[in-house]
Ligand code: SF4
């Protein structure tokens with residue numbers, strides 16, 4: 001399977017990030033009707049165009065946030081106590097969330113697949129969270145994710161085309 005061209009993606013991000021950041025920040029003022037169903041539709045379309053197995057950029061460049069039960073479940077899977085798992089792989093950030101010390105994620109395989117897929121952290125399961133309700137109020141998360149996630153970028157690109165360019 002051909003890898004997604006992440007260099008070309010980063011170049012596109014540097015050209016468009018400012019425009020899409022302003023767009024996402026201003027969405028709440030536009031009061032677009034039906035924006036959540038639109039986001040869900042664009043989410044499906046974008047993930048049909050982009051195969052995560054050719055990308056894995058989230059697992060390479062971002063850390064998931066662990067819940068307590070993520071830590072218990074995953075530590076048990078690798079035969080460690082939660083404390084030992086935290087000591088070896090995680091740190092507590094300023095908001096009190098447990099995050100990965102090192103990137104790429106230690107569970108990412110050479111084939112771009114997650115080696116603990118069925119028990120991965122809840123945050124990984126939901127990422128990039130663009131299928132959830134309240135797209136407008138998720139602006140901060142989406143602004144961050146357009147830099148790392150080609151699917152999020154594509155969703156925002158399509159939304160911008162529909163709302164601003166009226167395509
Ligand atoms: S646990 Fe799996 S899905 Fe989550 S960051 Fe690591 S490799 Fe990616």
Ligand code: SF4
Nearest residue numbers: 052055056058149151
């Ligand atoms: S969720 Fe986004 S960053 Fe992660 S693999 Fe899929 S397209 Fe890439």
